[in-house]
Amino acid sequence: MRITIAQASGFCMGVRMAMNTILKHAHESDEPIETLGPLIHNPQTMELLRKKNVTTVKTPAEVTASTVVIRTHGVPPDIRGQMEARPVRIVDATCPHVKRIHKIIGQYYAKGYAIVIFGDKGHAEVVGLLGCAKGKGYLIQTPDQIGKLPGLGKVCLVAQTTQNLSEYERIKERIRAQYADAAIFDTICRATDQRQAEVVALSKSSDAVVVVGGKNSANSTRLADLARASCTHVFHIETEAELNPADFTGTRSVAIASGASTPSWLLNRVYERLSEIADHQRPLYQRIFIESVKIAVSFNIYLAFGAALAAWTASYIQGMSANYLHMAIAWLYINSMYILNHLTNITENQYQEIFKTDYIYRHRKISILLCMLTGLLSIALAYQSGLSEFILLLVASFAGILYHMKLLPKNNLPFLRNRRLKDITLSKDIGIAMAWAVICAVLPNAGVSLFTSLPSSGEIVAFLFIFILVFIRTIFRDLYDIQRDNIVGRETLPIVLGKKLSLLFPYPLLVLCALVPIAGFFTSLIPANSLLLLVCPAYLLLVYHLFIKNKLAGWAVFSLVLDFTFYAPFLLILAATAGLVPGL
Numbered sequence: 001m002r003i004t005i006a007q008a009s010g011f012c013m014g015v016r017m018a019m020n021t022i023l024k025h026a027h028e029s030d031e032p033i034e035t036l037g038p039l040i041h042n043p044q045t046m047e048l049l050r051k052k053n054v055t056t057v058k059t060p061a062e063v064t065a066s067t068v069v070i071r072t073h074g075v076p077p078d079i080r081g082q083m084e085a086r087p088v089r090i091v092d093a094t095c096p097h098v099k100r101i102h103k104i105i106g107q108y109y110a111k112g113y114a115i116v117i118f119g120d121k122g123h124a125e126v127v128g129l130l131g132c133a134k135g136k137g138y139l140i141q142t143p144d145q146i147g148k149l150p151g152l153g154k155v156c157l158v159a160q161t162t163q164n165l166s167e168y169e170r171i172k173e174r175i176r177a178q179y180a181d182a183a184i185f186d187t188i189c190r191a192t193d194q195r196q197a198e199v200v201a202l203s204k205s206s207d208a209v210v211v212v213g214g215k216n217s218a219n220s221t222r223l224a225d226l227a228r229a230s231c232t233h234v235f236h237i238e239t240e241a242e243l244n245p246a247d248f249t250g251t252r253s254v255a256i257a258s259g260a261s262t263p264s265w266l267l268n269r270v271y272e273r274l275s276e277i278a279d280h281q282r283p284l285y286q287r288i289f290i291e292s293v294k295i296a297v298s299f300n301i302y303l304a305f306g307a308a309l310a311a312w313t314a315s316y317i318q319g320m321s322a323n324y325l326h327m328a329i330a331w332l333y334i335n336s337m338y339i340l341n342h343l344t345n346i347t348e349n350q351y352q353e354i355f356k357t358d359y360i361y362r363h364r365k366i367s368i369l370l371c372m373l374t375g376l377l378s379i380a381l382a383y384q385s386g387l388s389e390f391i392l393l394l395v396a397s398f399a400g401i402l403y404h405m406k407l408l409p410k411n412n413l414p415f416l417r418n419r420r421l422k423d424i425t426l427s428k429d430i431g432i433a434m435a436w437a438v439i440c441a442v443l444p445n446a447g448v449s450l451f452t453s454l455p456s457s458g459e460i461v462a463f464l465f466i467f468i469l470v471f472i473r474t475i476f477r478d479l480y481d482i483q484r485d486n487i488v489g490r491e492t493l494p495i496v497l498g499k500k501l502s503l504l505f506p507y508p509l510l511v512l513c514a515l516v517p518i519a520g521f522f523t524s525l526i527p528a529n530s531l532l533l534l535v536c537p538a539y540l541l542l543v544y545h546l547f548i549k550n551k552l553a554g555w556a557v558f559s560l561v562l563d564f565t566f567y568a569p570f571l572l573i574l575a576a577t578a579g580l581v582p583g584l
């Protein structure tokens with residue numbers, strides 16, 4: 001079963017801005033926050049906000065918190081006036097597209113126009129728009145209703161942002177025919193417009209369509225209705241738990257679309273569940289293979305083997321022959337630390353890595369055992385390797401454990417709110433890259449030079465190369481996890497820079513990653529074949545483009561493809577050494 005995710009998916013711009021605003025306030029203070037009406041029409045997101053002490057009130061009179069948020073749909077001016085009269089801090093999260101319509105209505109009302117609004121009766125946004133029209137607003141749902149309106153004189157036409165585009169075109173035609181001088185505005189937002197066009201196209205080319213979104217969400221319901229016009233198997237669901245495998249028997253292709261208020265973590269969970277259903281339709285040998293791959297990825301065995309190969313690459317850069325003991329140490333250490341990370345992040349990971357977290361959660365005892373076993377074994381091997389290696393690994397392991405521990409009691413102090421090292425801005429990105437670089441590039445030399453001499457130039461090149469490579473990998477992962485990190489309040493680079501800037505950030509890093517082996521080569525600091533390391537930035541560039549084009553759907557595929565970065569230089573250098581590809 002082929003699964004396609006619509007390009008326009010996850011939160012739209014307005015919802016993302018509102019969520020960012022509210023989460024920022026929630027993370028800055030433990031004070032309760034209230035939203036006037038549900039922030040968005042998505043029960044799962046609202047439940048998540050409730051856990052963060054963000055609750056909903058229906059009217060300004062019910063507000064008890066000191067901070068109140070106006071939701072994306074906006075409010076009528078009289079409600080805003082009532083809120084401003086109260087001693088509360090108002091956070092306005094009204095979507096800019098909705099604000100624009102408020103402004104249009106305000107201007108044309110002042111010029112004496114009657115305001116015709118194409119929208120759903122009772123919808124929060126429409127209530128706000130009618131409020132702006134101050135009694136001169138006329139709500140319609142179909143072109144036919146235009147003929148039944150009283151004589152209006154000058155007319156201004158607007159639409160609710162999430163309305164059906166083709167229906168609005170018909171309404172515009174009818175208004176033009178009846179009111180030649182009407183002021184008509186295109187106010188259906190692009191997010192809605194794109195999603196509707198895409199769901200129509202996908203429903204024509206797929207056997208089934210799954211629309212993920214709140215049952216009370218107007219735009220999700222509209223997407224499902226549009227899909228039903230061309231596809232007989234359409235399922236409007238809120239969570240993956242509603243998917244019934246029997247509904248997909250014989251289905252060859254399924255498309256996933258989502259409403260503007262559906263978080264991408266929920267979408268990922270639906271994708272993973274559909275993948276599981278698809279896997280069950282495969283022959284046994286394929287299922288065994290897929291399950292084995294999932295286990296290798298889930299328990300970080302695949303990534304840890306990549307660490308062993310990164311240690312090999314680091315030794316190669318330094319002109320040293322491979323030391324299998326050091327490779328094994330790198331494997332075991334990385335395996336242990338990543339399992340520890342997942343065990344201490346079960347709550348956070350539930351928003352993203354459904355199958356991985358579920359594996360670790362379901363097999364928690366085995367995971368704890370594996371974490372301890374690999375950790376202790378790495379220390380034992382380091383001891384066998386030498387005293388310097390042993391001390392270095394002990395320090396690295398201790399730092400890894402310390403990184404996850406709560407070091408301070410709960411407090412509201414401005415600079416001490418981060419209770420764990422991993423809560424400090426960028427600590428994750430830098431800490432992980434540093435740990436890899438130390439284990440892969442410094443450890444092989446520890447016995448020779450750790451406490452006695454300065455690092456060699458080859459060691460510096462290897463350290464920088466591994467550091468940058470892992471840093472880029474972590475940034476890619478951060479971009480993938482941006483919504484989860486935002487929810488849990490982790491300040492990774494994409495959160496600090498904002499998504500737009502972060503999407504540009506990998507490019508200079510990739511250039512830097514390419515410059516290290518080039519500089520090493522031209523200064524003869526590293527072996528000639530090391531120029532083959534350029535395969536890493538080239539490969540990562542390809543992965544990045546696939547990622548931003550949504551071609552790496554699903555956590556398992558994303559991890560498999562991304563972590564192959566550590567396998568690529570090893571395989572290429574090996575092939576060049578064997579004369580299978582031209583060396584340098």
Ligand code: SF4
Nearest residue numbers: 012014095161189260
């Ligand atoms: S769907 Fe459009 S109008 Fe509504 S919140 Fe999102 S961006 Fe704003």
